Amino acid sequence: MSQEGAGVDLKTSLGYLLKEASSALRAAMEAVLRPLGMTVTHYSCLELLAQRPGLSNSELARGAFVTRQSMNVLLQALERDGYVTRPAEAPVGKVLPTRLTPRGRHSLEQATVAVRSVELRMLAGLTESEQSDALRILRSMVRSLRDANDGG
């Protein structure tokens, strides 16, 4: 391991550290979701539907940070396996409101317990004030990045 050689300025780059933290979080979530046969996007989709029943495919995609095409593939699988339902025809426009089935809700319950334990572990070393600092700082970073990405 020649990694302890010299902490170059990668370790002081907030972008690099953000990627490292996100990667660690994703790995931890995958580790606890795998025994349940779920991926992170799979779980995100169910969690979004539990908190906001009737979300459309595109809205779910934005909420899970994937394209609507990717979410569409996932939704078709979830629908086929009986975790969610969508009306055959759109009540209005082309938007198909999606809802959890009892089976989906049950599956989500197990996943939520697992994911919550990961989040608690992640927050273990932080004070309340540090947690709210982190929320505020991350929101600012998202806003700055999104402004220039969407608008130009």
Added chain:
Amino acid sequence: MSQEGAGVDLKTSLGYLLKEASSALRAAMEAVLRPLGMTVTHYSCLELLAQRPGLSNSELARGAFVTRQSMNVLLQALERDGYVTRPAEAPVGKVLPTRLTPRGRHSLEQATVAVRSVELRMLAGLTESEQSDALRILRSMVRSLRDANDGG
């Protein structure tokens, strides 16, 4: 857009916000790297090699947060296209030290400018003190997650 309906507790979840920030950063980086024909992992690999010449495939993989198999595929392409070089035989053990070629260095220079502008944009709304807070907090989160992931 029914998204402004109610900020449920997803918006207060540090894990969710971390994913959102990371997703926004990744999208912004992809947007500026695409015109250069580079992916984020591609750039990460070159940047790591510039800062630490002679890193092995496995070390690059850890530094770019992908598996060594994925990095191996990338390195073979980079080597084929003349961005990096690796000795045909390992000087010691099986480890193949990788180095940038002049072409690789030149390619990295353009990418670095683009990526630095993204990072500056991301930090635009933050004070110096907030930036160092963010570094400290993210490091703590990484440590907490990694301890339980590697060691258990």
Added chain:
DNA sequence: TGACTCATGTCAGTAGTCTGACATAGCTTG
């Protein structure tokens, strides 16, 4: 009404990453 713009759902093909597996080199331990 008709043209234009935007968002949505969906199909198809591509690219990046992952898991699984194997052989090999170095280190440790009995």
Added chain:
DNA sequence: CAAGCTATGTCAGACTACTGACATGAGTCA
């Protein structure tokens, strides 16, 4: 020395997510 453990490089197959493209429905405006 032999056995076992760990780390590495590599190949192959599978999966996930992405880009590109198309048709359709809603809203805007002349």
